[in-house]
């Protein structure tokens with residue numbers, strides 16, 4: 036059943052932590068009798084509990100309402116290029132069970148789907164007694180996803196095409212499955228459990244092995260007509276740059292991924308070790324090696340240019356930066372912010388666009404995968 040009022044009340048309770056029936060009515064404009072009826076349903080449906088922590092103003096203590104954090108659970112899967120990770124999470128991002136399976140670079144479609152199933156089986160094995168309370172499985176996958184069919188259409192990193200993730204997992208586990216691009220899942224994770232808050236136009240830019248972004252407008256992830264919205268990694272920023280994995284020349288991605296940082300470091304530093312990695316560049320910069328600091332500062336400038344393009348196209352209120360490359364934020368961020376400041380079109384953009392680095396660490400994508408189901412529950416009301 037879908038009910039707009041129910042969704043409003045449920046989110047009011049979630050976002051406020053604890054709130055009285057009277058305050059819900061006052062703040063939402065829904066009549067007190069309707070609030071009472073819907074709250075009764077929500078309690079009955081195991082989503083809300085009463086508590087008695089409210090401050091008394093003379094009379095008896097008011098009864099407050101809170102989200103029943105462990106009323107339901109969701110499974111989140113992060114299908115990366117090297118490994119597939121899985122969790123079971125409650126309604127507020129508490130993690131109860133973890134599993135992980137390594138995958139090799141030349142994996143076949145069948146092997147990939149088997150590994151996905153294996154991860155789901157493992158998390159369920161630890162937490163299977165609550166299967167009736169599990170809402171479904173959210174899968175975050177790099178590359179282009181057909182959201183309707185839950186198919187991974189193409190992923191440059193693994194080379195897999197047309198992988199029927201949703202169909203396979205739904206058949207095997209008899210649970211609803213939602214598949215989403217990893218940067219968009221990351222955006223949802225940040226929105227639900229990190230720096231998102233109640234931002235109207237909220238974006239995450241993910242810079243790691245590739246570059247992607249996600250945008251949430253009024254609580255909804257934006258996909259675009261063909262599901263390509265936010266592919267900023269493949270916006271060209273140089274006509275005579277390197278060739279990108281997508282075939283185009285000078286894509287943003289070819290300047291700022293971990294591999295790109297290594298390539299640029301090797302080019303500009305004559306005695307750079309042959310087996311240099313992005314982690315090593317960061318480590319050497321931290322040791323005070325100026326040439327490596329310079330490579331990272333230059334990377335910050337490129338990232339800044341990409342962000343300015345993004346701001347001018349999308350104009351979000353807040354951008355959170357995530358992904359492995361941001362681990363060297365102490366060297367990147369000053370030049371990112373300076374470049375943005377120098378290049379944006381109007382002062383208001385400089386003053387009001389909030390830029391932050393994610394604090395969720397490596398769990399951001401997997402929590403976002405879990406949040407795919409939560410977003411359905413809280414905004415479309417799927418119970």
Ligand SMILES: [Zn+2]
Pocket residue numbers: 268269270279280281282283286288
């Ligand atoms: Zn490209």
